[in-house]
Amino acid sequence: MKVIPTPFAGLLVIEPQVFGDPRGSFMESYNSRRFSDVIGRHVEFVQDNESISRQSVLRGLHYQIQHTQGKLVRVVQGRVLDVVIDLRKSSASFGQSFQVELSQANCRQVWIPEGFAHGFLVLSESATFVYKTTDYYHPASERCLLWNDPALGIDWGLTASEPVLNAKDAQAPTLAQAVAVGDVFA
DSSP states (O other), X not given: OEXXXXXXXXXXXXXXXXXXXXXXXXXXXXXXXXHHHHHTSOOOOXXXXXXXXXXXXXXXXXXXXXSOOOEEEEEEESEEEEEEEEOBTTSTTTTOEEEEEEETXXXXXXXXXXXXXXXXXXXXXXXXXXXXXXXOOOGGGEEXXXXXXXXXXXXXXXXXXXXXXXXXHHTOOOHHHHHHTTOSBO
């Protein structure tokens, strides 16, 4: 397993070792002991999620203000642009974004610790996105940031067309609005 540090404390890109032969390939996508060693602490994943989306669908930028979730995310079919925003007010990277392409071909995973917003844009015809979470989905705690908030400076790589969004994501608050109501982390 190769661990690629990011500019954000705790946020890691992980490349599992893939073994290939004429039959196909094999990789260990998760090992609790190795994962704990990589992130420097033990986490318990309590929920696995999977979404299947068509090209140009943008999901996010989501987070939970209580019942915070660490997430281990990856793509098992297709390609996405994965985007993470640091919402920890005490962090030197507060309000900054990080992005990486995740795909079936590169097998990359991202460990997103608690305190980050997360979203992704589907780049391929379709994509199957899977992730593990450290706490259960709690609708009353869910929050969202506006995907195109200029303060976040995210380059989604979109051309003339707008992404496909659900109503909640299209009407999400900006980072400044979230800060004003206290919907960020200490």
